[in-house]
Amino acid sequence: MGLSILDHKEQPVAHGRKRLSTGVRLHYYVAGSGPALLLQHGIPKTSYYWRKVVPLLSEHFTIVVPDLRGIGDSTHPDSGYDMATVADDIAELMSELGHDKFHIIGEDWGAAAAYQVAARYPSRVQSLVFQEMLLPGFGLEEWAQFNPQRPETHLWHVAFYHVRDVPELLITGREREYFTWFIKNEAYDPTSIDDDAIEEYIRSASQPGGLRSIFNIYRATEANMAANKKAAEKSLKMPVLAIGSRDFIGREVEKQMQKVAENVSYKELNYGHQLAEECPNELAKLYREFLQSH
Template identity: 35%
Template sequence: MPFDHNPQDPQSPLVTHGMADIEPGLRLHYVTAGQGERTAVLLHGFPQTWWEWHRVIGPLVQNGYRIIAPDYRGAGHSSRPAGGYDKQTMALDLHRLLHEHLGVHDPFVLVGHDIGLMVAHAYARQFRDDVSHLVVMDAPLPGTEVFDRVRTDPRVWHFAFHGARDVAEMLVAGREREYLQAFFAVRNSDPSAIGTHDFDVFVAAYSAPGAMRAGFELYRAFDQDAADNRAALKRDGRLTVPVLAVGGVMSTTGALVEEMMREVAEDVTGAIVPGTAHWIAEENPQAFVDALLTFTEESAR
């Protein structure tokens, strides 16, 4: 497994790997760590895998959490089906994983970064009683006014490029390393935050057959996601679960995440993580963990 736990990396967490059959043609890979009474579920973004969280898993375990970090549909070791990349369907994947395979029945902290933010929001919408706290990190949410504004920003040109079916695949095929290198480089505040091993993990994952196509399909579902989110907001109103809206200081969307979440949720706390752009969990993992712990402790009082 070329993009798994690296025992030579001192920051590599001690995790247990698992695979779950979710439905015919779909298996999800996940890692777990810790035996704490509280559970935190961590959802990565594009172009990453569960490995995005390797610097925060240990500190969260030390603070009493059981961690579950899946590779969502299409990513990492999980299956890459042809469809199902709308975020409501991906949230259903996660629900089956947690309830039917991992026996998670008590409310948990749900954390989503980038595409994972969109899946986490869809999960909290559909399964409100499952989520004690929602933590969303540095991405625009389809169906919000903020998303519509950000979508026209030239700095998010990749939304349109990824949406060009077949063309994006044709131009990136065989150039995955070069494309991912450019993708990471323009969205960080510290080029050393995602080191050589980290980058190789993601390159190996997205060089696999069908992996980039699956990644692009996440973006091609944005119009459906927007329609789903608007319909859910109109039908059910804003979320009532406590929300921590996290942004990076140098990120395109960092200053907008709190404003965006106030469109869809009632109880929103904003946090800007110093020394970060988009890759918050790698660029300043301790500050992110501190913000999460403070949020969950204060909102539980």
């Protein structure tokens, strides 16, 4: 990647790639030692999103941080962008790396994928952190509609990206302008989004297949709605921590998890959607307290 990510000893993390049984090749990096902890990024971010959090956790955990299929330095298949398929990718990656059981933290679409991992592989997931996301089938589609009571969190892009071909037409060649605005707009403190992070997210979106893969995640909304409603028929038993941002989705993440899990706690931070960029120290403290108690 050409970008330095360090562990708690200020040593570079170890990067690798694994080709899965589906033919998808996932890029990932690992750091630290101890119980396995999987970190899953959202969209349009990459595994680089977690760089500020990794050194705050790697002393206590063996951290695995993948790029989801179609994102960053993972390959860009034609299909499989529904969260159940993404979850199967992640479970296979963890098996390949020798981790039968693990904790999982997901934010944004990484949280939607993390829920599916927990639902599909409940005996393997020791705990789940669900951060700043609305599950398709449980509110995401409603938040894509304008509501004057929450205009700042009108998730208009969910519907826009769902339209085939038009987002590619309008954004291709303007990735820098569009994603710089988009990512900073969702932050409470836009100055916390460093230039190197913006450059990495733009690089990912601008590569061949980059935009298509991002938008195909949103185009799988109907499949995700069906899969989530089916999965919710059986409540999650493992401990779940819902984390919300006061300036973005907030307490709705708790309501989301209470619909699908039995053992839910909630924490809120006074920032925006990009928590690992905006307040990594406070966020990592919440993670450690939750994970080390389970």
